[in-house]
Amino acid sequence: MKKALSIFLLFTILVLSACSNTTIQQKSEKDGNEPTETELSWLEILEVNSQENYSAQNFFETYSQYIDQFTSTKAKNMANEMYNKVVQHLITSKDHKRLYFLYTEGFINHKEVLSKDLVKNVNQIVADVKKEEDAKKEKIKSILSIIDNGNFDSLHSYTDDTLEKETLDSLLSYGYAIEELQKNGETNHFFDLLLSINPMYQGEKNKEIAAFVTKYVALDEWKEKYIVRVNNKIMNQEYKADQVKNIPLEIGMSKQEVIHSAWGKPRQIKIFPTEQGVSEQWVYSDIKHLTFDNNELTGWQE
Structure with a gap:
């Protein structure tokens, strides 16, 4: 009886120990993956700086300031996604000179977090711009x-x-x-x-x-x-x-002169062959139009 009780107690201790270890491991994993309040505030700052209307340089400087302080894997991944996003925007917006400057001046100094495609694109752009700058x-x-x-x-x-x-x-x-x-x-x-x-x-x-x-x-x-x-x-x-915009219309004006006047370019051009050559009607609205005969302004209505 005592032997059976001892075995039962030993089994119970082992089960409780295993459960405890599992709980600790789960808690540890949670603590390691979920961002802390401080990390969330850092991520918010990075998110603001990653917006298209903000300076990319500010983002990279802020990223370098915070990235090594993150303890949460999830927070690091989120920051790295923003890093990729900012670099991608520099590429798609064709801001290659800015990208070249940020790269050569050491602001883009975490290439290891970039996707393989982005690394390839960045290297190619940097090489192309360097060639242009050397020329x-x-x-x-x-x-x-x-x-x-x-x-x-x-x-x-x-x-x-x-x-x-x-x-x-x-x-x-x-x-x-x-x-x-x-x-x-x-x-x-x-x-x-x-x-x-x-x-x-x-x-x-x-x-x-x-x-x-x-x-x-x-x-x-x-x-x-x-x-x-x-x-x-x-x-x-x-x-x-x-002054160009305020030029009034005058009979005999060329098409180019009309384009540079207050009338500008027409919404539609209608062409009519005539006995004397070609007549064009430049339409600006339902009631506003002007007429060219053989490339010279001959009249208008407004």
């Missing part, structure tokens, strides 16, 4: 070489649509300023050329260019007057655009 650097070196050699005739005929306009304009103005200084000295035109150079230019020989400009113009004055020039240029462009 631009070579072109900039070529322009500076022309300037250094004093080959100003080549400089005046230089054109390139792959370089950023501000970069190209700054380099050309730098070369033209050197030419003007050598030929005519410190003229008003020389100073105008200096002030056409972007003080924020950070490309090849940027320190040398800045030293050249500040030899004749104080840095603060350079920055201030450059901003004024840019703002005036923008205002002038806006003014011209407004």
Whole structure:
């Protein structure tokens, strides 16, 4: 009897121990997988920063700040999904230069959490943009070489649509300023050329260019007057655009002139052959239309 009781007690202890271990294991798994309140708050911050209208750089910085502090597997997975989402958005929005910058500057430094397809796409984009950037650097070196050699005739005929306009304009103005200084000295035109150079230019020989400009113009004055020039240029462009929109219709106008007038492009074009050639009716609404005969405006109704 005692032996049977001992066996029963031993069996009971083993069962209770097993149940206890299972409960502890389940609790441990739950604790390891479910995000804590703090982790949920971190995930909320990441979610906000992952939105399309927020800075991707902010997201990657925040991710790097929190990711190693997560203890919950579920929280880490959620953060990693957001990481993939932000990178995917940079790719689908074709913001390749931004992606290249974030990658080369070390902001995208957790490639291990990206899907294989994203890693492949990122590597390809980075390689393509690097190739473009290297080509631009070579072109900039070529322009500076022309300037250094004093080959100003080549400089005046230089054109390139792959370089950023501000970069190209700054380099050309730098070369033209050197030419003007050598030929005519410190003229008003020389100073105008200096002030056409972007003080924020950070490309090849940027320190040398800045030293050249500040030899004749104080840095603060350079920055201030450059901003004024840019703002005036923008205002002038806006003014011209407004002036174009306010051009009234006149008999004899060409189609292009009408398009650039307040009427703009039509909703529909109807073409009618005539004895004199071709007549076109440009329809803007049920009652608003104009007529071209042989490509010249001959009348309108509004």
